Amino acid sequence: MSDHFNLTAHVLARAVDLEDKSALQILKPSGAERWQYGRLLSAVRGAGAGFLAAGLMPGDRVLLRLGNTTDFPIAFLGAIAVGIIPVPTSAQLTGPEITKMAQQLDITATVAQDGVALPDQPGILISTEELRGFEALPPCDYAYGSSDRLAYIIFTSGSAGLPRAVCHAHRAILARHAMYDGWYGLRETDRLLHAGAFNWTYTLGTGLLDPWTMGATALIPSAAVRPDQIPLLLKRVDATIFAAVPGVYRQILKAHSSLALPKLRHGLSAGEKLPTALRSAWHDATGTPIHEAFGMSECSTFISGSPIRPSPEDTLGFIQPDRKVRIAPQGSDNDGEIQIHRDEPGLFLGYWGAKDETTARFDGDWFRTGDMARMDAAGAVHYLGRNDDMMNAGGFRVSPIEVENALQHIDDIGDIAAIEVPVKPGVTVIALAYSGGVDETVLIAHAQETLARYKQPRIYRQILTLPRNANGKIDRRKLRQDWAASH
Numbered sequence: 411m412s413d414h415f416n417l418t419a420h421v422l423a424r425a426v427d428l429e430d431k432s433a434l435q436i437l438k439p440s441g442a443e444r445w446q447y448g449r450l451l452s453a454v455r456g457a458g459a460g461f462l463a464a465g466l467m468p469g470d471r472v473l474l475r476l477g478n479t480t481d482f483p484i485a486f487l488g489a490i491a492v493g494i495i496p497v498p499t500s501a502q503l504t505g506p507e508i509t510k511m512a513q514q515l516d517i518t519a520t521v522a523q524d525g526v527a528l529p530d531q532p533g534i535l536i537s538t539e540e541l542r543g544f545e546a547l548p549p550c551d552y553a554y555g556s557s558d559r560l561a562y563i564i565f566t567s568g569s570a571g572l573p574r575a576v577c578h579a580h581r582a583i584l585a586r587h588a589m590y591d592g593w594y595g596l597r598e599t600d601r602l603l604h605a606g607a608f609n610w611t612y613t614l615g616t617g618l619l620d621p622w623t624m625g626a627t628a629l630i631p632s633a634a635v636r637p638d639q640i641p642l643l644l645k646r647v648d649a650t651i652f653a654a655v656p657g658v659y660r661q662i663l664k665a666h667s668s669l670a671l672p673k674l675r676h677g678l679s680a681g682e683k684l685p686t687a688l689r690s691a692w693h694d695a696t697g698t699p700i701h702e703a704f705g706m707s708e709c710s711t712f713i714s715g716s717p718i719r720p721s722p723e724d725t726l727g728f729i730q731p732d733r734k735v736r737i738a739p740q741g742s743d744n745d746g747e748i749q750i751h752r753d754e755p756g757l758f759l760g761y762w763g764a765k766d767e768t769t770a771r772f773d774g775d776w777f778r779t780g781d782m783a784r785m786d787a788a789g790a791v792h793y794l795g796r797n798d799d800m801m802n803a804g805g806f807r808v809s810p811i812e813v814e815n816a817l818q819h820i821d822d823i824g825d826i827a828a829i830e831v832p833v834k835p836g837v838t839v840i841a842l843a844y845s846g847g848v849d850e851t852v853l854i855a856h857a858q859e860t861l862a863r864y865k866q867p868r869i870y871r872q873i874l875t876l877p878r879n880a881n882g883k884i885d886r887r888k889l890r891q892d893w894a895a896s897h
Contacts, residue, residue: 415557417580418454418491424625425451433622436480437603437631437643445480450622453480453545457488460544461519464534468493468553470518471563473533474609475508475526477501478633481538482608483618485521488544490561490580493553497563497575498609501526502862507573511565514575515762557581563762564611566707567800567809575762576707585733585756586620586710592730593703594651594678595717596624601673603629603649605640605658612680612805615710616653638665645671653678655805656685656836659692659700669696676701680711681805683793685836686724702727704793706779707807708758709750713791725790726783737785738776745784745794749776799886801830803840803864810886813840813867816860817853822846825876827884828867831893842867843889845874 425433429448436443445453466472472489474496476482482498489496497515499508505527512520512529520532521541528535561580565573590596594616604617608630621628629647631640637658644652650673659679662669677692677700684702692700704726705711712733715721719728729735734751750757752775760768771778782794801808813828824846831841842853850870857866877888 412557414554415580416491416552416554417561417583418458418487419552419554420580420583421487421619421623422447422451422454424623428625431625432627434480434483434618434628434630435647436478437629437647438634439639442647443480443632447622447625449545450484452549453484454487455491455549456545456547457484457541458491458494458550459547460541461489461494461536462492462550463547464519464536464540466494466519466534469495469560471495471497471515473497473508473512473515473517473520473529474499475501475520475522475528476538476609477523477526478607478630479523479538481521481523481541483614485541486562486614488550491552492550493555495560495563497565498611498614499565500609500862500864501607502864503527504860504862505529506860507862511573511575514573515563555580557584558759560759564707567807567812573812574764574767577759577762579759581755582710582758583619583623585754586615586623588730588732588756589616589620589703589711589714590624591716591718592728592733593701593711593714593716594620595676595701596620596626596651598625600624600626600650601629601648602626602651602653603631603640603644603647605631605637605652605654607633610805611707611710612653612655616678616680637661641666641669641671644669644674648673650675651678652676653680655679655681656683656688657805659684659688660837663688663691663695667695671696671698674698676717678703680705682802683836688836704781704791706781708777708779709754709756712750712754712756713748722788722790724792725786726793727791728789729791736776737783737791738773745782747797748779748781748783748791749773750779751775752777799829801828801840802838803830806864808840808865813842813857813861813865816865817842817856820848820852820856822848823853824848825884827876827886827889829886829890829893831869831890833869839868840865841869841871841893843871843873843876843893845872845876847872 425447434445519534606613703711703714715727721727734754810828
């Protein structure tokens, strides 16, 4: 790996030659906010200069509490440009949730938008108004160094219920190049529309950093855009690639049975398993395929189908070229765990402040993902599910323990267990089973106060006796089986 590298410098290397080209458009139901590459470069390097002028030092952790605006990628890249460590977070998180995260990292500063919950101790508080003012500052110099050094931190749900801070190196951006042909089919001439929030790593990487690295145009709908309005935007802005989670595709097709999108080449899907029926329905409605990818917070995406190698039906696709990934035990037609070698450039550096937990995730030189799969004779990967109780809520991994910890202190709740349950083919939600006599409205109100929207149970069910295993612990697997059998 390089000893003279900076992630931001790499992402914006094309900006000088393409200064008049459209880099980003924030799409609204009528109109758009447009950014050319030249202005984007000035804003990012101005942000870096502004952070240093505000008293921040290389290595400081800066919490990003921002909505779906250009402030997010500018703050993210501006911090990395000067060696400051940005920490993207979901704007949906509540005060108690974000406080726990901030305390883990001993943050120095918070960049915040009005109305977004802050930690109890935000450190130096930088408003969006101040951030935007940084654009007028002389551009910062890039802080170059080893590509193996820490660049940014993201949070993922830990299996023990405490969100884990995932540390990524500058080299993570280099690993993403395997996706350009291995998943996207990305070209400089593309106009990629991503229907996700800026703070989500799927949007940040696929929707912004990768198009900018390639010199393409990123298109992001504003928060005011409803899913049923996205097809009109796709056509209006001549989008050539569309990226979303399965739930967004489902909502679009619910409102539109047929879509005329002459410039669209294909769609991209990640975050949760794409049902075969949904893939087929999208193709019937648009005449274009969806290419799915599989990944995780610790390594982004590394298994996928692509325009040059579509995934066979009911598979995740293929391990991307040059990715150091295996199914263990090796061999076709054998079930095994998806594992990633520690030399894989996209693999995280470790969990912040949790060396023992990081070490426990490795089997020798191989990182254990906890996801089970089978590779067939053609090399296609068939997903078999998780080997633990982690849940998936709209593309976000959620620990059942985190949900249970937020609600277990309510009076008369009794035993509780959070599980992921199907509500119709290809659609699952978080459900909470409880044995006490508490009123459901109390549970709903408390969940709204303490949990981000995507973590809140959608179904509550009173069950007088929750199943337990031989060790006396609540058996979530048996509970899921019983739940499915009753429907």
